[in-house]
Amino acid sequence: MNNKIQIFVPATVANVACGFDVLGFCLDQIGDGMLIRQVDTPGIRITKIQGCELPYDIESNVAGVSAKAMYDALKPKCGFEIEIHKGIKPGSGIGSSAASAVGSVFGMNELLGRPYDKRELTAFAMKGEAVASKSEHADNLAPAIYGGFTMVRNIHPLDIIQVPTPRDLFATIIYPQIEIKTSEARAILPKQIPIKDAIQQWANLGSLVHALHTSDYELIQRSLIDIIVEPHRKQLIPKYDQIKARAMEAGALGCSISGSGPSMFALSKGEATAQHVKDRFEQAYADTDIESQTFVSRINTQGIKIL
Amino acid sequence: MNNKIQIFVPATVANVACGFDVLGFCLDQIGDGMLIRQVDTPGIRITKIQGCELPYDIESNVAGVSAKAMYDALKPKCGFEIEIHKGIKPGSGIGSSAASAVGSVFGMNELLGRPYDKRELTAFAMKGEAVASKSEHADNLAPAIYGGFTMVRNIHPLDIIQVPTPRDLFATIIYPQIEIKTSEARAILPKQIPIKDAIQQWANLGSLVHALHTSDYELIQRSLIDIIVEPHRKQLIPKYDQIKARAMEAGALGCSISGSGPSMFALSKGEATAQHVKDRFEQAYADTDIESQTFVSRINTQGIKIL
Numbered sequence: 001m002n003n004k005i006q007i008f009v010p011a012t013v014a015n016v017a018c019g020f021d022v023l024g025f026c027l028d029q030i031g032d033g034m035l036i037r038q039v040d041t042p043g044i045r046i047t048k049i050q051g052c053e054l055p056y057d058i059e060s061n062v063a064g065v066s067a068k069a070m071y072d073a074l075k076p077k078c079g080f081e082i083e084i085h086k087g088i089k090p091g092s093g094i095g096s097s098a099a100s101a102v103g104s105v106f107g108m109n110e111l112l113g114r115p116y117d118k119r120e121l122t123a124f125a126m127k128g129e130a131v132a133s134k135s136e137h138a139d140n141l142a143p144a145i146y147g148g149f150t151m152v153r154n155i156h157p158l159d160i161i162q163v164p165t166p167r168d169l170f171a172t173i174i175y176p177q178i179e180i181k182t183s184e185a186r187a188i189l190p191k192q193i194p195i196k197d198a199i200q201q202w203a204n205l206g207s208l209v210h211a212l213h214t215s216d217y218e219l220i221q222r223s224l225i226d227i228i229v230e231p232h233r234k235q236l237i238p239k240y241d242q243i244k245a246r247a248m249e250a251g252a253l254g255c256s257i258s259g260s261g262p263s264m265f266a267l268s269k270g271e272a273t274a275q276h277v278k279d280r281f282e283q284a285y286a287d288t289d290i291e292s293q294t295f296v297s298r299i300n301t302q303g304i305k306i307l
Numbered sequence: 308m309n310n311k312i313q314i315f316v317p318a319t320v321a322n323v324a325c326g327f328d329v330l331g332f333c334l335d336q337i338g339d340g341m342l343i344r345q346v347d348t349p350g351i352r353i354t355k356i357q358g359c360e361l362p363y364d365i366e367s368n369v370a371g372v373s374a375k376a377m378y379d380a381l382k383p384k385c386g387f388e389i390e391i392h393k394g395i396k397p398g399s400g401i402g403s404s405a406a407s408a409v410g411s412v413f414g415m416n417e418l419l420g421r422p423y424d425k426r427e428l429t430a431f432a433m434k435g436e437a438v439a440s441k442s443e444h445a446d447n448l449a450p451a452i453y454g455g456f457t458m459v460r461n462i463h464p465l466d467i468i469q470v471p472t473p474r475d476l477f478a479t480i481i482y483p484q485i486e487i488k489t490s491e492a493r494a495i496l497p498k499q500i501p502i503k504d505a506i507q508q509w510a511n512l513g514s515l516v517h518a519l520h521t522s523d524y525e526l527i528q529r530s531l532i533d534i535i536v537e538p539h540r541k542q543l544i545p546k547y548d549q550i551k552a553r554a555m556e557a558g559a560l561g562c563s564i565s566g567s568g569p570s571m572f573a574l575s576k577g578e579a580t581a582q583h584v585k586d587r588f589e590q591a592y593a594d595t596d597i598e599s600q601t602f603v604s605r606i607n608t609q610g611i612k613i614l
Contacts, residue, residue, distance in 0.1 A: 022510045153514040159529060161517050192499040195535070202509035203329045207460040209516040210468050222466060228502070 003038040005110050006307045009103040010147075010300050011088045012095035013171065013265045014139035017226040017256040018204035022151050023163075024095075026143040027171060028300035032099045033085035033307075034063070036107030041079045044068050044104075051086030054100075062097045066128030067104035073124070074115060080108050090132075092175050093263035098140030101128030106145065106304050118145050123158050133182055140259065147303030149212055165299045166215035170274035172252070174243060174281040175263040177291040180236050185260035188232045201228050217253060217269045224254025224267065237261050239284060246280040271296065310345040312417050313614040316410040317454075317607050318395045319402035320478065320572045321446035324533040324563040325511035329458050330470075331402075333450040334478060335607035339406045340392035340614070341370070343414030349386045351375050351411075358393030361407075369404045373435030374411035380431070381422060387415050397439075399482050400570035405447030408435030413452065413611050425452050430465050440489055447566065454610030456519055472606045473522035477581035479559070481550060481588040482570040484598040487543050492567035495539045508535050524560060524576045531561025531574065544568050546591060553587040578603065 010031040014024040032051075044067045046056045058064025063082055071080070082104050088096040105124045109116050116124070122141050130136045142150035142160045153159040204223045211219035234240040234257065247255035247266040251273045255266040266281075268274040274296045281294040317338040321331040339358075351374045353363045365371025370389055378387070389411050395403040412431045416423050423431070429448050437443045449457035449467045460466040511530045518526035541547040541564065554562035554573035558580045562573040573588075575581040581603045588601040 018509070019513065020509075021506045022513060151510065151513050151517065153510045153526075153530065159514075161514055161526070163517060189502060191502060193502050193505055195496060195498060195500050198500055198505035198508065198535070199328045201505065202325070202327075202512045203458065203460045205509045205513045206326065206329060206458050206516045207466075207468055209513045210458065210470060210520070213517070213520045219468070223460065228505070 003111050004035060005107050006033065006035045007103055007107050007304060008307055009034055009099040009304050010144055012098060012140045012143040013258045014095065015229065015257065015259055017224045017254055018201050018208055019151070020226065020229045021137065021139060022153070023149065023205070023208070024139045024143040025149045025165070025171070026147045026300040026303050027094065027173070027297040029295050029297040030087055030094070032087050032103060034103035034107060035083040036104065036111060037081040038111040039079045039081055042077065043079045044071055045079070045081050046084065047081045048083040049086070050084070052090060054084070054086070054090070060131065061100070062128040062132050063100040063104040065131045066101040066125045067108060069127040070105045070108060070116070070124040074112070076112060091179055093180070093257070093259040093261045094173060094175070095140035095144060095259065097132030098125070098129055098144050101125040102141055102144045102304055110306065119158055119160060121145055122160060143303065145303055148299060148301040151209070163209055163212045165301050166212060166217065168217070168269050169299050170268050170271050171297045171299060172247070172266045172268065172274045172277040172281060173258065173263055173295050173297065174284060175293045176238065176285060177293070178238065178262050180261045182260060185233055185236060188236065189229060190232070193228055197227050201226070220267065221253040224256065226256050230256055233257055233261060237264065238288065238290060240264070243281065243284045246284060247277045250277040250280045252277050310418050311342060312414050313340065313342050314410055314414050314611060315614055316341055316406040316611050317451055319405060319447045319450040320565045321402065322536065322564065322566055324531045324537070324561055325508050325515055326458070327533065327536045328444065328446060329460070330456065330512070331446045331450040332456045332472070332478070333454045333607040333610050334401065334480070334604040336602050336604040337394055337401070339394050339410060341410035341414060342390040343411065343418060344388040345418040346386045346388055349384065351378055351386065352388050353391065354388045355390040356393070357391070359397060361391070361393070361397070367438065368407070369435040369439045370407040370411040372438045373408040373432045374415060376434040377412045377415060377423070377431040381419070383419060398486055400487070400564070400566040400568045401480060401482070402447035402451060402566065404439030405432070405436055405451050408432040409448055409451045409611055417613065426465055426467055428452055429467060450610065452610055455606060455608040458516070470516055470519045472608050473519060473524065473527070475524070475576050476606050477575050477578050478604045478606060479554070479573045479575065479581045479584040479588060480565065480570055480602050480604065481591060482600045483545065483592060484600070485545065485569050487568045489567060492540055492543060495543065496536060497539070500535055504534050508533070527574065528560040531563065533563050537563055540564055540568060544571065545595065545597060547571070550588065550591045553591060554584050557584040557587045559584050578605070
């Protein structure tokens, strides 16, 4: 037996401003390549990792952990070999671990004739994601698997909602190559927040969901506000306010932290504006020694795909 | 000049579970009647109040205050006389003061040839509502004026969103005739809440908005949860847990506090289920000396109307 599948696993943006811990969307222009081979020898093996240094041990590799969770549940007679070609740098804040966690289970599921649906795949992938982030969450996994905008209403049991994607919505990403420790990004958040701020945040998330349904770009703009998390976490990203100002000056609908950073995302109506935001992002760290990458992406409504 | 208009001003439900301070919907079967007369003598006068005791002084009457706010802004040469026939008991928690505040400005606006749009009418009505509730809010006003489900994203400036109403959604109301002081209902709420609870609440509100857009009744059911306000305010309503249990046993999608109470609302799919909830509500206070009223209502997608 030597059945194999090659897949593209997209990068994703979680914590979309007012949608902290709930809302995410899927990118198109950046992602990992993975190759999954179905073999006779039982078990899961990671046979190649390119693009960055990650463990081959399947108990410590995110892709391995999620693969093993699915493998142990299904108990197939065959085995699987996994090759990972990382296009998304770990720690960039655009769903690197989620991509790895998703890719292995998606590929195995395809090779096995799709015994599991997308929700079940997300649940297996969550086991891998938990290794990377020390907590179970699905806000990067869901958009990688479903595509477009997703909300994770609940984790146990998993309740994932696909929200429509307005046709002209484009994302611009800037990834300043600094390290933010997940533990630090978490510790900086308050455990308690004022109820009046929470109300404002859920008014904005409710409105954003409505705006995505109705392609109301002006309402997207009015709603893409995060008064809970951004004020704390932005301190971890050099020049945050200036970069956000660049995006808004260039005509973006909104700009906030992608995941727990250090990447930032902007959403714009139309590719030209998104490109204009990218142009303004490119010089953002010019007077510093911080390297940065920028790119424009359509919202990827398909999600993970077979190449 | 003796131009007059007779209107029906509907009762409304605010604070719809996860939508505290933001989401509201409009009822059909209960409301106030108002008659507005355009007269030559300048100024605003309240000429009749039926159904309950309320002040005739326009500076202290909710309908008078909102009417005066609009009158002072527009400065028409004529005057207006207002008759109020209260069908909604003040303090019942289904938007009594909002109905009064809305009715006068809506009626005057019609008689004057609609110089103002719905958003502007809401802003004038907010001045009246503020007299009753000691704070400016629009979560009962907006559904009374727009009909259906509304979200108030922001107060200054007013940002009101009309969310679609699934066709088969019906409300059941129980109004236990006890008094809850607004000040007490407010004081019982915590100023600070755990961020993890806030996240769960906004996940539910985002999902509820999606569910209203997609007529996904199962998701409405999963989302109609309030973990922030209900645990505190339910203490003010006798037999709250038993009444809610009655609604859920009868097949309701959800049940929570209407406004700041004492009324409670349930939402159901289909009129038969809503009626079944009403039947179960009717005996809820049978073993107490609390009087209660119950009724079933379609969601009123039209809002306030001319008779």
